[in-house]
Amino acid sequence: MSYFPWLTILVVLPIFAGSLIFFLPHKGNKVVRWYTISICLLEFLLMTYAFCYHFQLEDPLIQLKEDYKWIDVFDFHWRLGIDGLSLGSILLTGFITTLATLAAWPITRNSRLFYFLMLAMYSGQIGLFSSRDLLLFFIMWELELIPVYLLLSMWGGKRRLYSATKFILYTAGGSIFFLIGVLGMGLYGSNEPGLDLERLINQSYPATLEILLYFGFLIAYAVKLPIIPLHTWLPDTHGEAHYSTCMLLAGILLKMGAYGLIRINMELLPHAHYLFSPWLVIIGAIQIIYAASTSLGQRNFKKRIAYSSVSHMGFIIIGIGSITNIGLNGAILQILSHGFIGATLFFLAGTASDRMRLVYLEELGGISIPMPKIFTMFSSFSMASLALPGMSGFVAELVVFFGLITSPKFLLMPKTLITFVMAIGMILTPIYLLSMLRQMFYGYKLFNVPNANFVDSGPRELFILICIFLPVIGIGIYPDFVLSLSVDRVEALLSNYYPK
């Protein structure tokens, strides 16, 4: 095995290359755009190459490990490494970020800063998914916030400052608990602080402490994921952000919460997770219904999609809470699947609303005639989002269902009840998605929007859409493709729960 520091390069490259943007000649936006896209693409290709040739899928252990001492005083290391859990997320990050950069093409105002922030986010996300040190994880978690805050407050819609403030307050508030958890975990027990995730797995805590720690982490993830009732930043943020930012937010940022929940809460605190999991499942089921019915009441279609993401996150929570092999795999699949579908829906909504300059559903109507391609793609992705078979959402939800059904932890009655509730969500989802489609596209309403730019999506947008559509179909038809990444790792993870 070569000791080439793949992961360090992957983490550092975007932010480093991004800071070079400021030294580029002032020759308009074109240079910056092409530069950023080529960096993103290069990163994505590097990533794919590294994972293809230096990663063994069968091995459930951490691979591509790197460990450099950073701050000696409290044993802080630059520890990186990936396994089956993080692999999918990292690839998703690369994919979505590249496409989001492409989607951000029309941005001209202060484009240098914009693209730098995009690349900084790229680094932060990959760093998060590949860090093997608790403090590093935390730092990456926080590093992520700053670019999002700036992107939101500078390139957002009318109420951007309100939503940016809300976002930062929520997430920073969650981070406090995170930090407490990190310190509590690091300082507990041994006389010298230990933040290595490898070592922490084997550590055991008193029950109360474990529950407290679990709860602290859970709050941080509940903000990010989001779990009700900490979700209100999300509709505001998604309603205001530029659609490329939305793609990143919906595609990747939300998934960080789920990833953290698996990586830290499940892996490090198994007993507490075992205790908490019924509550997670219940909250997940409530969330599916709650967010779906709230979504139905939204007039702003971006907010409607935002609530639909909240609703879909419920499946991830249930999958994680079910503590079964199948359920957890389903959750991971849902992470990926929603990463594709949610991001694209926001992209579509953004492009559509940019053309019409309208966001309220009752003002819209009949735009399918001038924009048939957007109509087609919007319908396709709505179908994907409502879990149509043959697309990735269906497989993920189905697998979560099976995970819950086969879970030995729950009794028959609660299980039946929760399955029922989840399935009611299945009825509500098409109602809000299809009525959104109907209000936006169907009909023949001719509205008088001054200088509305009713152009159908061009090749760039179509390219983005088709790029995402293919994996959605691919996963939907042959999910093994993605499941094979995580299966072994999940099995290893769950062996802590049910010792045989």
Next chain:
Amino acid sequence: MEHTYQYAWVIPLLPLPVIMSMGFGLILIPTATKNLRRIWAFPSVLLLSIAMVFSVQLSIQQINGSSIYQYLWSWTVNNDFSLEFGYLIDPLTSIMLILITTVGILVLIYSDGYMSHDEGYLRFFVYISFFNTSMLGLVTSSNLIQIYFFWELVGMCSYLLIGFWFTRPIAASACQKAFVTNRVGDFGLLLGILGFFWITGSLEFRDLFKIANNWIPNNGVNSLLTTLCAFLLFLGAVAKSAQFPLHVWLPDAMEGPTPISALIQAATMVAAGIFLLARLLPLFISLPLIMSFISLVGTITLFLGATLALAQRDIKRSLAYSTMSQLGYMMLALGIGSYQAALFHLITHAYSKALLFLGSGSVIHSMEPLVGYSPDKSQNMVLMGGLRKYIPITRTTFLWGTLSLCGIPPLACFWSKDEILSNSWLYSPFFGIIASFTAGLTAFYMFRIYLLTFDGYLRVHFQNYSSTKESSLYSISLWGKRIPKGVNRDFVLSTTKSGVSFFSQNIPKIQGNTRNRIGSFTTSFGAKNTFAYPHETGNTMLFPLLILLLFTLFIGFIGISFDNGGIGNGIAELTILSKWLTPSINFTQESSNSFVNSYEFITNAISSVTLAIFGLFIAYIFYGSAYSFFQNLDLINSFYKGNPKKEFLDQVKKNIYSWSYNRGYIDIFYTRVFTLGIRGLTELTEFFDKGVIYGITNGVGLPSFCIGEEIKYVGGGRISSYLFFFLCYVSLFLFFFLS
């Protein structure tokens, strides 16, 4: 010959390449693709024909062979859990395959003519081919998940097709309604599948049946859970096959283009529910409670559908309700365990109904240039009449289809319906009475449709019809032509003439070039052009009609029992269908209760035919052509004259009419309860979200903002204010301390 089996998986995949190339072509290079237009129709028909040849060959082998199963590939989640994809070819599948492919091909050919001027011609072909594909996939599925997979795809295709003319708001809401209603069924189906997976640990049909067979000796598994799961599975079939509580989508689905209506109602979508039940019958048979529930739902549906079909004005809606009623028959047959009769009726009904629907499409097509392209006008039977003069071929085929559906002897539906009727009498007199009565009703409403459409004189030229819903007088005149309370026809017409028009009120102009424009709502045409008459439709549309006519005439013979009298001891039946179905009948352990000797057969047949003819006769009295109408008027008047109950009868009739016309008030009820209920829930959660959750965060945010401002003000660095506070507190302290 085994090698044919090996390639059976190809059948559902055959039409895919065309669909994909057309779809991608439409998205990526729309102009180039659209220029090719009709060239694309050819490969889709061709590939479906290949699929048909395949399936015919399969079923020929099936008659002598046994069911086969093959596993193709799987999704493996881990060692414990994997979803396998495969195919199962048994007689049921092969029947369905032939049905779908034949009807599918004919509908494709037909829609080439029907849609030829539509802008979405290619889109239509993409959808319809995909519809066929998913239906073929559905019937070849070998496990429940696979069924669910295609089940949903079928639902999606129907959504797309019903909303095909997406500029029409009615179509938009109709397709949403169809999808959501079907999703309610899917909800049940999914839960049922999960439940059975939990109970039995398998999703494969073979395993399920084996387990179910083990239940039967153990006196059935009457556990609540199993019954519940079976009930949930049944819910899926209820939604797809438009059975009683969830039938509301079917009439609305008529907003789609007519070929779709034919396809949905004849061979694909509604048949899926019946197919599912037929497939799972071995499972259900061990649960007697569910079986009786199925037959009850079937009975309710068949009766309800027939009553609702009585007074519809829209030709396609009437046919849709009639489909619902016929599906009720199939459900009933399945519920009482006569598997073969249900399938037989499925086949015969599919061909007859496809014929009727395509015929109605042809009628609509020929009416459209006259009355305009709004479905409110071109499908309105009020405006038709006397069409037999203008479109004789359509009329002939339509008449045969009507007669078949009414159950007139040599035609297809007679044989199957008769079998169901006699079986239902055997099972329970209650079901028997309702089923037989409904057979009479069927004849009545079918003949009503026929007479209103083809008989009499063309009513377009005699009136300026405006489609106001309020014209109740008008509708009464439609209901009976005899206008009660002395209101004569002219008066009715004059009231409607002065009525508020939903559409443009301007006096229509002749519109020479009548291209089918999408969503042309301001259709205006009509009365002035007295020389315009409906024309017979083109050959591409007539050809499928004629082929279907052949099917309707002769398909009944596959199920006729050639009675051997007393010669054969026990082997009385030599029907092709039963021979075909033998393996699965053995499998379901159905006792050969369909043994009917000739005497019983004839008595049953006579009674049902009598009922049908009675219905025909009544319809003829009510709706017969103008000449006979006047002749009969005296008869009826003399019949009613001096009858003190005349007013009462009128009242009853009006009630029945409004019940039927308002769709039994079921839709209104659903709107009131479910739609408003969901809206209420939405408002509640929204209020909660906005009020409570936002309220808390903003409630925390606002005071902290105020406090911050306060502190900012206080800590502003002004010495004077510091001194002021200092002195204040010192004085307060002193005050309290000293006193």
